[in-house]
Amino acid sequence: MTTQTKPIDAFSLPTPNGQKVHIMLEELGVPWTYHRIDIGKGEQFTPEFLAISPNNKIPAIVDPEGPGGAPISIFESGAILKYLGLKFGQFYPSDPREQVKVDEWLFWQVGGFGPMLGQNNHFNVYAPEKIPYAQKRYTDETHRLFRVLNTQLAGKDFITGTYSIADIASIGWAQSWERYGITKAEYPNALAWIERLNARPAVAKGLEIGKDATQKSLADDKEAQKVLFNQR
Structure with missing residues (x-):
């Protein structure tokens, strides 16, 4: 079974699409780090985030121990789940x-x-x-x-x-x-x-990760709430 020594970086929010990745990483039990993308500040449009998620949507991950040992970034939640399932041989069948x-x-x-x-x-x-x-x-x-x-x-x-x-x-x-x-x-x-x-x-x-910070940030920011909807 593949092991993970360096944490996988997950750039995300507690939306249904983000939660997929949080749950998967928790189920796998591998080291990972949650990075909240502050949509109220437009962090989804920064060059750094666009370099790993060109569709400017969460979630995206960076695996420092990708194929061949080199880092790899993945965007789109379905692609992330399949990548992780294949890498770790869990929750995705071999047949x-x-x-x-x-x-x-x-x-x-x-x-x-x-x-x-x-x-x-x-x-x-x-x-x-x-x-x-x-x-x-x-x-x-x-x-x-x-x-x-x-x-x-x-x-x-x-x-x-x-x-x-x-x-x-x-x-x-x-x-x-x-x-x-x-x-x-x-x-x-x-x-x-x-x-x-x-x-x-x-x-x-996985469903709870990041909720407190996001809810506090969005409580009085109606415009950010609309942007968050588009990240679902």
């Missing part, structure tokens, strides 16, 4: 057929579950103008995606049967289920899965 299953649900999250729930938040919470068509569209899509997740979890403890980066990618986004009108009666498998994952110490810790 090609099982890898396909995990990849399907990882990409389901990064291409649908996250973005659609984000649009739901935007049009129902942040949009200065309430647009009924958009509100209905993204509310309906949120419920459809939870229904897909609920169906997939029938008879399973985890999304692909074994705990993996597919679960880690989705759990942060699923935390706000009540806000979206999701009910236990309608989606019992999905809600049981949320409770199951939240009971894992690494998940619980």
